[in-house]
Amino acid sequence: MNELEEYLAVAMRAGCPPDQMVRFERAGLLLQPRQLAASAAARLCDAKDGPTAIGYGGARGGGKSHWLLAQMGADDCQRVPGLKCLLLRKVGKANMENFEDLRQRLFGKLKHEFSAYRGVLAFANGSRIIAGHFQSEKDIDAYLGLEYDVIGIEEATTLSARKHQDITTCCRTSKPNWRPRIYSTTNPGGIGHAWYRAKFIAPFQEKRETDTRFIPARVTDNDFCNAEYARVLAGLSGWQKRAWFDGDWDIAAGQFFTMFRRDVHVIADFDDTRAREWFAALDYGFVHYTVALLGCTDGDGNVFIVDEHAQRLWLPQRHGNAILAMLTRHNLTASDLRRFVAGADVFSRQSDGTTIAAQYARLGFGLRCANMDRVNGWAEILQRLGDVDGGVRPTLFIHRRCTRLVETLPALQHDPNRPEDVLKVDADDDGHGGDDAADALRYLLATKPRRVLQRKLRGL
Structure with missing residues (x-):
C-alpha cells in the first residue's frame, strides 16, 4: 500500500465520504488523522438526526485552527453554492497567525478572492x-x-455561556437541504471552560452524544507541529502540562482542586454493605441548585459519595420526596443517617417566621447546621483527594452517578483575593457551572459527629 492509499484508508476509517476527500484533494489539502475525524463528524451534521455542533479541542498545537478553516472553505463552501459562513477568531491569535497567510496555504489550488479590507473570503460559486x-x-x-x-469559533472557551448562546441564535439558514451548524475549537481553561465541558466533553466521555460531537486533540496528532514547540509543551509541569500537552479537561489555570483525577476519584460501582455509617448534606437554593449528597464511610477511613440529588426551581416538599427516593435506592430511611447537615441559610427565619429546616423536618429530616468554615472545609476535601503523583493515597471517592459533583469540582478556581478559598460562582441561566455541589461536599466532610462527654461526679 503506497502513501496515498494508506492516507485514503485512514480517511475511510475516520468516516470521511469519498466526495469530501475529492474536495480536499482539489484544494491540495493533506489533513492529519484527527483532523479527518473532525471532518467526518462535520458531515454527520447533514443527517436529519445528526449533530448541529462539532467541538475540536484539547492540547495546543494539534492543528485545530487549520482544520476549522479547511473544513469551512474546502468542503462546506465548495459543495453548497452561496453558503455564508462566519469565522470568529480572537484578535490576539489573528495577529500571530495572519488570516491571509493561512488561507493562502490552505486554498492555494482553489479559485478564490480575499478582501483584507472587508475581511471576506469569496469563492467562485458565491460561497x-x-x-x-x-x-x-x-x-x-x-x-x-x-x-x-x-459559524466557526476559535478559542470558544474565551466566551461565556451567555455570549455563546447569543451567537448560536445567528446560525440559521434559508437554503434547502442544508442544516446550519457550528464548529468550535479551543483549549481547556478560560471563562467558558465549564459550559464547554458540559456541552461537549461530558457527553463524549459518557458516550451520550446527540446534538454534539467532540474530537479530542493532542499535540502528537499533528506531524507538522514545530518539534521545538512540542518539546516546550512536553517540558511543562503541573496543570499547564495536563491542559496544554495532554488536553486534560479536568484541569485549568487557577483550578483549586488540582489533585482531582477522574480516573482515580470517580468510581463505577460501590457495594452498600461496605458502609459503616451513613450521612448526608444539603446545600439549599431555589434559583440556584439545591444539592443533596449521600455519603458513607468504610472500615478503612475512606469516604464514598454514592448518590446525589440536584435540581433547581423546586420547593422543599418536592426536594424532600426526591431525597427520600434517593435513600430508598440504597435501602435507607432518614433515621439511618448518622447526621444530615445543611447550610446556615436553611435555619434562618423567613418573613412568616418559619425556616426551611422546619419544612424538611415535617418530612422526617432532622437537619443540623453544618460547619460553615470555608477555608478548613476546602482543606478537608484537598486532604482527602490525596496526591497520586506524590504517593499520598486518596480517601475520597465519588460514584459516577453524582454527575453534578463530578463536573463541579474540577471547574472551581482559587479566589484571587483569598487564595485558600474557592471563588464563589453561580450557575448560568442554562444551569452550567455553580458551586452548590461542592458546598454540599464541604458541609458533609467538615462537619464532624457530635460527641457527648460523660463526666463522673465526685463522690460517686
Whole structure:
C-alpha cells in the first residue's frame, strides 16, 4: 500500500465520504488523522438526526485552527453554492497567525478572492467566509441579528455561556437541504471552560452524544507541529502540562482542586454493605441548585459519595420526596443517617417566621447546621483527594452517578483575593457551572459527629 492509499484508508476509517476527500484533494489539502475525524463528524451534521455542533479541542498545537478553516472553505463552501459562513477568531491569535497567510496555504489550488479590507473570503460559486475578530465579548454583538449558514469559533472557551448562546441564535439558514451548524475549537481553561465541558466533553466521555460531537486533540496528532514547540509543551509541569500537552479537561489555570483525577476519584460501582455509617448534606437554593449528597464511610477511613440529588426551581416538599427516593435506592430511611447537615441559610427565619429546616423536618429530616468554615472545609476535601503523583493515597471517592459533583469540582478556581478559598460562582441561566455541589461536599466532610462527654461526679 503506497502513501496515498494508506492516507485514503485512514480517511475511510475516520468516516470521511469519498466526495469530501475529492474536495480536499482539489484544494491540495493533506489533513492529519484527527483532523479527518473532525471532518467526518462535520458531515454527520447533514443527517436529519445528526449533530448541529462539532467541538475540536484539547492540547495546543494539534492543528485545530487549520482544520476549522479547511473544513469551512474546502468542503462546506465548495459543495453548497452561496453558503455564508462566519469565522470568529480572537484578535490576539489573528495577529500571530495572519488570516491571509493561512488561507493562502490552505486554498492555494482553489479559485478564490480575499478582501483584507472587508475581511471576506469569496469563492467562485458565491460561497464566502466572513473573517470576524473579537477582542472582548462585547465585540461579538456586532455579528448578532445576522444569518449565517455555518459559524466557526476559535478559542470558544474565551466566551461565556451567555455570549455563546447569543451567537448560536445567528446560525440559521434559508437554503434547502442544508442544516446550519457550528464548529468550535479551543483549549481547556478560560471563562467558558465549564459550559464547554458540559456541552461537549461530558457527553463524549459518557458516550451520550446527540446534538454534539467532540474530537479530542493532542499535540502528537499533528506531524507538522514545530518539534521545538512540542518539546516546550512536553517540558511543562503541573496543570499547564495536563491542559496544554495532554488536553486534560479536568484541569485549568487557577483550578483549586488540582489533585482531582477522574480516573482515580470517580468510581463505577460501590457495594452498600461496605458502609459503616451513613450521612448526608444539603446545600439549599431555589434559583440556584439545591444539592443533596449521600455519603458513607468504610472500615478503612475512606469516604464514598454514592448518590446525589440536584435540581433547581423546586420547593422543599418536592426536594424532600426526591431525597427520600434517593435513600430508598440504597435501602435507607432518614433515621439511618448518622447526621444530615445543611447550610446556615436553611435555619434562618423567613418573613412568616418559619425556616426551611422546619419544612424538611415535617418530612422526617432532622437537619443540623453544618460547619460553615470555608477555608478548613476546602482543606478537608484537598486532604482527602490525596496526591497520586506524590504517593499520598486518596480517601475520597465519588460514584459516577453524582454527575453534578463530578463536573463541579474540577471547574472551581482559587479566589484571587483569598487564595485558600474557592471563588464563589453561580450557575448560568442554562444551569452550567455553580458551586452548590461542592458546598454540599464541604458541609458533609467538615462537619464532624457530635460527641457527648460523660463526666463522673465526685463522690460517686
